[in-house]
Amino acid sequence: MASNAPTFSPLYRQIKSLIVQALESGEWRPGEAIPSEQELAARFGVSQGTVRKAVDELAAENVLVRKQGKGTFVVSHHDPRQFFRFLRLVPDDGSLTQPQSVPLDCWRAKAGQEAARVLQIPVGDPIIILRRVLKFSGKPVVLDEIYLPGEVFEGLTLDTLKEWKGSLYSFFETRFGVRMLRAEEHIRAVAADRMAAETLGVKEGTPLLSVERVTYTYNDRPVEWRRGRYLTTQYHYHNELT
Amino acid sequence: MASNAPTFSPLYRQIKSLIVQALESGEWRPGEAIPSEQELAARFGVSQGTVRKAVDELAAENVLVRKQGKGTFVVSHHDPRQFFRFLRLVPDDGSLTQPQSVPLDCWRAKAGQEAARVLQIPVGDPIIILRRVLKFSGKPVVLDEIYLPGEVFEGLTLDTLKEWKGSLYSFFETRFGVRMLRAEEHIRAVAADRMAAETLGVKEGTPLLSVERVTYTYNDRPVEWRRGRYLTTQYHYHNELT
DNA sequence: TAGTGGTCTAGACCACAGG
DNA sequence: CTGTGGTCTAGACCACTAC
Numbered sequence: 001m002a003s004n005a006p007t008f009s010p011l012y013r014q015i016k017s018l019i020v021q022a023l024e025s026g027e028w029r030p031g032e033a034i035p036s037e038q039e040l041a042a043r044f045g046v047s048q049g050t051v052r053k054a055v056d057e058l059a060a061e062n063v064l065v066r067k068q069g070k071g072t073f074v075v076s077h078h079d080p081r082q083f084f085r086f087l088r089l090v091p092d093d094g095s096l097t098q099p100q101s102v103p104l105d106c107w108r109a110k111a112g113q114e115a116a117r118v119l120q121i122p123v124g125d126p127i128i129i130l131r132r133v134l135k136f137s138g139k140p141v142v143l144d145e146i147y148l149p150g151e152v153f154e155g156l157t158l159d160t161l162k163e164w165k166g167s168l169y170s171f172f173e174t175r176f177g178v179r180m181l182r183a184e185e186h187i188r189a190v191a192a193d194r195m196a197a198e199t200l201g202v203k204e205g206t207p208l209l210s211v212e213r214v215t216y217t218y219n220d221r222p223v224e225w226r227r228g229r230y231l232t233t234q235y236h237y238h239n240e241l242t
Numbered sequence: 243m244a245s246n247a248p249t250f251s252p253l254y255r256q257i258k259s260l261i262v263q264a265l266e267s268g269e270w271r272p273g274e275a276i277p278s279e280q281e282l283a284a285r286f287g288v289s290q291g292t293v294r295k296a297v298d299e300l301a302a303e304n305v306l307v308r309k310q311g312k313g314t315f316v317v318s319h320h321d322p323r324q325f326f327r328f329l330r331l332v333p334d335d336g337s338l339t340q341p342q343s344v345p346l347d348c349w350r351a352k353a354g355q356e357a358a359r360v361l362q363i364p365v366g367d368p369i370i371i372l373r374r375v376l377k378f379s380g381k382p383v384v385l386d387e388i389y390l391p392g393e394v395f396e397g398l399t400l401d402t403l404k405e406w407k408g409s410l411y412s413f414f415e416t417r418f419g420v421r422m423l424r425a426e427e428h429i430r431a432v433a434a435d436r437m438a439a440e441t442l443g444v445k446e447g448t449p450l451l452s453v454e455r456v457t458y459t460y461n462d463r464p465v466e467w468r469r470g471r472y473l474t475t476q477y478h479y480h481n482e483l484t
Numbered sequence: 485t486a487g488t489g490g491t492c493t494a495g496a497c498c499a500c501a502g503g
Numbered sequence: 504c505t506g507t508g509g510t511c512t513a514g515a516c517c518a519c520t521a522c
Contacts, residue, residue: 011491036508049493050493052508052509069509070501071506086483088481184481184482187478187481188475188478189449189452209430209431236428236429238428238429240427241424241455242303242304275488295511308489308490309519
């Protein structure tokens with residue numbers, strides 16, 4: 001049996017790891033500029049081209065963003081352009097309006113089998129369950145049920161949430177230092193149950209999009225599990241296949 | 243008013259265009275290797291690094307694929323790994339089986355307003371309409387209705403289609419020289435109409451995923467418009483958000 | 485052993501932002 | 504004008520594949 005372990009790790013990937021470590025440690029905060037490529041090259045003792053390739057990959061992963069003439073910056077969910085990065089729902093007529101998040105309720109619970117598996121925590125560990133509605137132009141379009149690991153989001157309350165202007169992920173970023181980097185979604189069509197139907201103002205049984213999402217932070221650590229019910233009569237889920 | 247026209251086009255992008263032109267002209271066919279980076283550098287009169295950056299982008303766009311020690315190859319839809327590139331439907335239990343495409347019918351028509359707009363052809367131009375079912379392990383899961391520009395797919399018949407073993411896109415690639423490079427999908431939840439219900443073996447009104455897709459070839463030219471109805475009780479649409 | 489892509493370097497110069 | 508990222512070059516060497 002041959003080992004499948006990588007036999008070789010190029011220098012630029014090691015540099016990339018060092019940059020990620022610095023980001024994780026909070027050395028450079030979201031929205032801030034990281035040192036110039038020349039400075040990083042000197043710091044790590046490699047050529048500028050090697051740093052460049054490391055930064056290239058991090059930029060491709062939406063962890064960093066380059067701005068010619070200005071510098072390289074840590075991506076932040078405060079940036080309004082990041083709002084639709086994880087929300088692929090757009091109106092059929094193309095009019096792009098910023099939706100409003102309305103928290104409904106928030107309570108503590110213990111992780112069951114499924115939540116524990118998805119969030120990679122022990123069964124019985126504390127979790128926080130959060131329900132909210134997304135409104136486009138005042139009309140409810142999305143009902144989300146969100147499961148969070150209690151350890152990471154300790155102290156989260158409905159009141160602090162209600163005071164927040166902006167996206168949930170920008171809230172998580174500033175209040176808990178959690179940076180959502182990547183997500184996987186499972187999408188299916190389901191019939192609206194009573195709860196969803198009432199919240200979204202449709203009849204029970206109306207077809208809805210069920211969007212189940214697991215969101216990851218550094219080191220592929222899952223930090224959010226949510227299930228959304230999307231009303232897709234005037235909106236649709238937009239996806240690009242490459 | 244300042245012009246927004248690009249004021250600068252780097253050399254590697256010009257090289258990239260030349261490579262795409264060669265691909266379009268059929269100089270190198272799907273599955274074949276293109277010349278080595280050194281050869282291309284000599285041919286275009288630039289350094290290897292510049293060719294490399296051009297090829298990098300084409301590899302990132304899934305037009306080319308690099309194989310260390312062997313060469314750089316033109317991506318082909320014959321490659322079984324390409325099968326799920328545009329089909330994001332996977333079984334809930336993770337068992338990966340190759341679905342089977344069953345053509346139902348195929349007829350000629352004239353493009354209406356919507357088809358003409360989407361396919362960017364004049365209203366009244368000939369189009370081909372094709373219906374087929376995708377079966378996983380013998381069970382019908384997807385009903386597709388596909389609209390093709392008649393000019394591009396001239397001579398397509400149900401019989402030649404039925405003889406084909408493999409994916410629709412590999413069929414298009416070999417028989418019509420059409421290479422699908424990119425697609426956009428609009429997804430929503432709908433109730434099964436009578437036709438879909440019968441074909442998929444469910445009750446009328448069952449929630450189905452409606453997946454509308456426009457597929458593009460070189461130069462962002464649309465060459466396919468399709469609407470699929472996915473039965474998502476044991477399968478789901480999988481998406482990665484980065 | 486030869487040929488391919490993959491990495492790394494050092495240096496020059498260009499495009500862009502901001503004082 | 505300076506500092507940033509962006510491009511381009513030339514050359515050396517490494518890793519992988521195939522003969």
